[in-house]
Amino acid sequence: MIVKDKLQKAAAGMRQKAGDQQEQDVAFYLRRAFKDEDRVRVFHDLQLCYDGEFAQIDHLIVYTFGFIVIESKSIKGEVRVNAQAEWSRSYRQQWQGMPSPIKQAQLQLRVLQEVLTNNDKKILGRILGIQQGLGGRCYHVLCAISSNAIIDRSKAPKDVATKLVKTEFIADALKDLMRLPKLLPTALRVFDTRPAFNSEELDSICSFLLTEHLKLRPEEQDLVRTVQPQPKSATKEVDVQTVDLWQVKDKTKSNPAEPIKTAASHTEPLVNGLCKHSQSWDQLSVHAGRYGYYLKCHICSKNTALKQPCTQCHSQFTKVHKDADKYLVGCESCGYSWRVL
DSSP states (O other): OEEEOOOOOOOSSHHHHHHHHHHHHHHHHHHHHHTTOTTEEEEEEEEEEETTEEEEEEEEEEETTEEEEEEEEOOOSEEEEOTTOOEEEEETTEEEEEOOHHHHHHHHHHHHHHHHHTTHHHHSOEETTEEOOOTTOEEEEEEEEOTTSEEEOTTSOHHHHTTEEEGGGHHHHHHHHHOOOOSOOGGGOTTOOOOOOOHHHHHHHHHHHHHHHHHHOGGGHHHHHTSSOOOOOOOOOOSSOOBOTTOOOOGGGOOTTSOOOOTTTOOSOOTTOSOTTTOOOSSEEEEEETTEEEEEETTTOOEEESOOOOTTTOOSOEEEEEETTEEEEEETTTOOEEEOO
C-alpha cells in the first residue's frame, strides 16, 4: 500500500534532476510490487525530526515485522566499496571519494527509531492491560543504486555488499528481508518468532508518521490526503447509501450546481478516509456490524473500519458513534473528537 508519494518540484540542476529520476524509478518498482499488499506500507520522501536531528528518508517501508529505510543514489559510471566500507565513484574516467549512502541510511533509521520509541504509548495500544512496545522489531537499511551503474562489491564487507541493490532488484531484496509469511494463522507459524504488528497498529504507525511529517512540511497536507486518487468509473447501482468521503452533502440543501469540495478545501481531518484495499474513495457505504461502524467498498467488496487512532494524541482507545447523519470518532484518552463522515 502506498501511503505517501513524493511531492514533485522543478529540479534546480542536472544533479537534482538525476536524483529525482532515481527516486521515481525506485517508487515505480515499489508501487508495482506492493500497492495491493496490505501488510506493507510505503512512504516516499518522508521527513522526521528528533531532538533537533533531522532525517530526510527517500523511501520507508513499514511492514508487519518492522521497518526498512531505502536510500536512493543516482550514479553514472562505476562505484567501488573497499574493505573499510569507504566509497568512491568514477566521473569522466576520474575517481573521487563519496559519502557512504549506507551510513546515511543508518543515521536516518536511528532518527526513525528515536521518534517511534519515544512515542510508543501514543502509537500502540494495550493487550490484556500490557502496554505494547517496539522491542524486537526488525530494522534494516538498503541502498538502491541506478540500474545503469557498475557496482564493484569484490572488496566490500559482506554486511555492506548485501545492502547494495540495483533499482530493478529492489522489490526482490525487500521481499527477502521481510520474509512475509503466507496467510496462515499465527499458531501455525511456529518457526517465525518475530513479534508482528496487526493491521490497526500499522494504521496507527502510518498515521503518526504522517502527522510528524506534516509538522515539518505543512504544505504537503493535500498530497497526503489525496495519495493515489482513483478515477471515477461506472459501477452498478446499489440499494444502500453511497458516501463520498471528500464531499458529505446536506440532502436538504443539495444543489446540483454547487461545486464539489475537494480535499484541498475540506477543513475536517479525514485520516485514513479511503478503502484500504482498493484505495477507492467514491463508492463506499456505511454499515454497522458486530465490531462497530465500517465502510463497505462496492469496487472490491471489502470492508474498512471507521475506527481510527486519535488524530491528536494517537491513542488507540477511540470509539465511533452516530449523531443524526454524522459519524464521529471520540478519543477516550484525551477527550478529542472529530467527524469522519
